[in-house]
């Protein structure tokens with residue numbers, strides 16, 4: 037399999053046809069960068085374990101918080117405003133110094149890596165406020181996602197276009213001319229251009245209409261079922277739990293409830309407190 041055959045996400049025995057109907061293969065999973073430590077046997081694919089930490093020298097925002105996502109699955113983080121959902125994502129991505137706890141990816145301890153090296157190690161992160169460049173074309177924005185690659189990334193770009201046809205139709209337009217939902221798709225596409233092994237999305241549906249949200253969720257399901265694990269923060273807790281293999285309810289920076297999306301939707305306290313009854 038050539039580098040050009042590479043697609044989003046990871047490797048091995050997954051059926052990529054869900055995302056990638058033309059049968060192109062997966063990347064080899066050997067990319068590594070920076071100091072990585074030993075992982076632990078039986079780890080989930082990505083885990084931020086027992087994370088405690090805050091911003092700068094400020095107080096702890098996260099308290100012994102554990103978030104994980106398994107291969108090919110969707111994990112969602114929900115919870116009230118200010119619960120620490122984005123902070124947990126930032127901690128997993130290395131934007132926050134952990135006073136305790138660790139982050140492990142694909143069996144390697146990456147707690148010591150900075151965000152840039154985490155991207156090289158295979159983490160794709162779309163922050164809450166996506167930093168799409170409005171005056172650049174869609175294509176140029178996507179190309180920026182390939183900055184860590186030395187191979188010909190055009191095949192991956194075509195796969196992003198297959199995944200998001202509305203974006204493909206506007207590839208030569210300035211990204212600033214796109215709708216909010218389309219811009220989110222560009223942001224996700226740009227993260228996919230790095231060929232991540234795991235995709236992290238902080239409120240991907242923020243500010244988009246319910247129809248666009250459904251479309252985006254469909255695509256996220258396709259990405260995960262194609263083998264690329266997805267970890268996301270969502271304000272739309274009910275909809276998120278419906279597609280979640282694993283859901284985490286955070287309250288005041290700590291794990292309050294954890295289970296499959298279905299389990300949590302049937303949990304009386306979760307329903308009453310977070311899902312409006």
Ligand SMILES: Nc1ncnc2c1ncn2[C@@H]1O[C@H](COP(=O)(O)OP(=O)(O)OP(=O)(O)O)[C@@H](O)[C@H]1O
Pocket residue numbers: 091094097115116117118119120121122123124
């Ligand atoms: N850059 C920062 N510096 C200091 N404190 C911060 C910073 N960002 C967030 N916080 C604080 O961390 C706490 C958790 O914020 P965070 O954004 O993680 O919550 P959230 O659950 O994602 O909230 P929301 O649902 O409103 O987006 C809040 O008290 C917030 O004020």
